[in-house]
Amino acid sequence: MKFGIDMGHNAPPDIGASGIAKEDNLTKAVGTRVIAKLEALGHIAVNCNPRWASSVLDSVRKRVQTANASRVNVYVSIHFNAFNGRANGTEIYAVSSAARRLAQPVLENITRLGFFNRGVKNGSHLYVLKNTYMPAILIECCFIDSRRDMDLYNTERMANAIVKGLTGQNPPGGDSGQDSGSSKPEPNPQVLKLQKALNRLQVTDKNGRRLVDDGLWGSATESATLKFHSIMGINAPGRASAQTWKAIDDIFEKPILRPNHATGKAVRYIQYRVGSEIDGVYGPNTAKAVMQFQNKNHVTIDGIIGPQSWSKLIG
Numbered sequence: 001m002k003f004g005i006d007m008g009h010n011a012p013p014d015i016g017a018s019g020i021a022k023e024d025n026l027t028k029a030v031g032t033r034v035i036a037k038l039e040a041l042g043h044i045a046v047n048c049n050p051r052w053a054s055s056v057l058d059s060v061r062k063r064v065q066t067a068n069a070s071r072v073n074v075y076v077s078i079h080f081n082a083f084n085g086r087a088n089g090t091e092i093y094a095v096s097s098a099a100r101r102l103a104q105p106v107l108e109n110i111t112r113l114g115f116f117n118r119g120v121k122n123g124s125h126l127y128v129l130k131n132t133y134m135p136a137i138l139i140e141c142c143f144i145d146s147r148r149d150m151d152l153y154n155t156e157r158m159a160n161a162i163v164k165g166l167t168g169q170n171p172p173g174g175d176s177g178q179d180s181g182s183s184k185p186e187p188n189p190q191v192l193k194l195q196k197a198l199n200r201l202q203v204t205d206k207n208g209r210r211l212v213d214d215g216l217w218g219s220a221t222e223s224a225t226l227k228f229h230s231i232m233g234i235n236a237p238g239r240a241s242a243q244t245w246k247a248i249d250d251i252f253e254k255p256i257l258r259p260n261h262a263t264g265k266a267v268r269y270i271q272y273r274v275g276s277e278i279d280g281v282y283g284p285n286t287a288k289a290v291m292q293f294q295n296k297n298h299v300t301i302d303g304i305i306g307p308q309s310w311s312k313l314i315g
C-alpha cells in the first residue's frame with residue numbers, strides 16, 4: 001500500500017493550535033513515526049508536508065497536490081485538537097464511505113489507549129479531504145489543551161495505534177505483538193514533574209512509599225495525587241488538574257505563615273506535615289504543633305513558618 005502522510009501544519013503561516021503542548025510538535029513527532037513504521041512493515045509512505053508555504057491555503061493545496069501526484073492509495077492527515085481545556089478524546093473526519101471504513105479501525109485503536117471516543121465525523125468542510133482523489137481521513141488524535149489527554153498521550157503508542165488501525169498489522173519495535181497498546185511506554189514530562197513535586201512535598205503513595213519518578217502514570221502516582229487532593233481539600237479524581245498545580249505552586253512559594261494570620265493551601269500543607277487538624281486556618285492548635293515540629297528540627301521555636309522551617313519541610 002502507498003500512504004500519503006500529512007503532518008498537520010508545520011508550514012508557517014500554517015501553524016497549529018497550542019495548549020499544554022504545541023500541535024505542530026506533536027503532529028510532526030507522530031507523523032515521523034507513522035512513516036517509519038509503515039515503511040518497516042513494507043509499505044510506501046509519502047510525506048505530503050510542503051517545505052514552505054505562502055499562506056494556509058497554499059500549505060493545504062501543496063499537501064493535496066503531493067498526494068494526488070504520487071497516486072497514494074490512502075491519505076492520512078494527522079492533527080491534534082484544542083478547545084476549552086475540558087473537552088477531550090479522539091475524533092476522525094472522513095467524507096466518502098470508503099474513508100469512513102478506513103477511519104473506524106484507526107479510531108478504535110487510538111481509543112483503546114484510553115482516549116474518549118468522539119466518533120467518525122463528516123469532514124466535508126476540510127480542504128484536504130475534499131480535494132484528494134483517494135480515500136482520505138483527518139485524525140484529531142486528542143486534545144493538546146486537555147490535562148487528561150496530555151497525561152495519557154504518548155507519541156510511540158499513538159503512532160502504533162494509527163499504523164495498526166490503517167494496516168491491521170502490528171508495527172515492529174518495542175511491541176510484543178498482540179496489542180498496539182502494549183509497547184514500552186515513554187515517560188510523560190507532566191507526570192514526571194508531578195512525581196517530583198509530590199516527592200519533594202513528602203506526599204507518599206497508598207503504601208506510604210515515595211514515588212518512583214519515572215514519568216509513567218500508575219496506581220502509586222494516582223494514590224499520591226488523591227492524597228494530595230484530600231490534604232488540599234480539592235474535590236477531584238486522582239489526576240492532576242489546574243487546581244493541583246495551583247496548590248503545588250502556592251506551597252513552593254514558601255509564604256511566611258504566622259499564627260492567626262494565615263489561611264489557604266500552604267497552611268493545609270503545614271497542618272498535614274505537623275499532624276494537626278487540616279482546616280486551612282492557622283489557629284492556636286496548629287501553632288502548638290508547629291512549635292513541636294520546630295523543637296524537633298532545632299530551628300527557632302516561634303510558631304512562625306519562615307525560611308528556617310520551610311527548609312526543614314521541603315528543602
Ligand SMILES: [Zn+2]
Binds near residue numbers: 009016017079080
Ligand atoms: Zn490542526
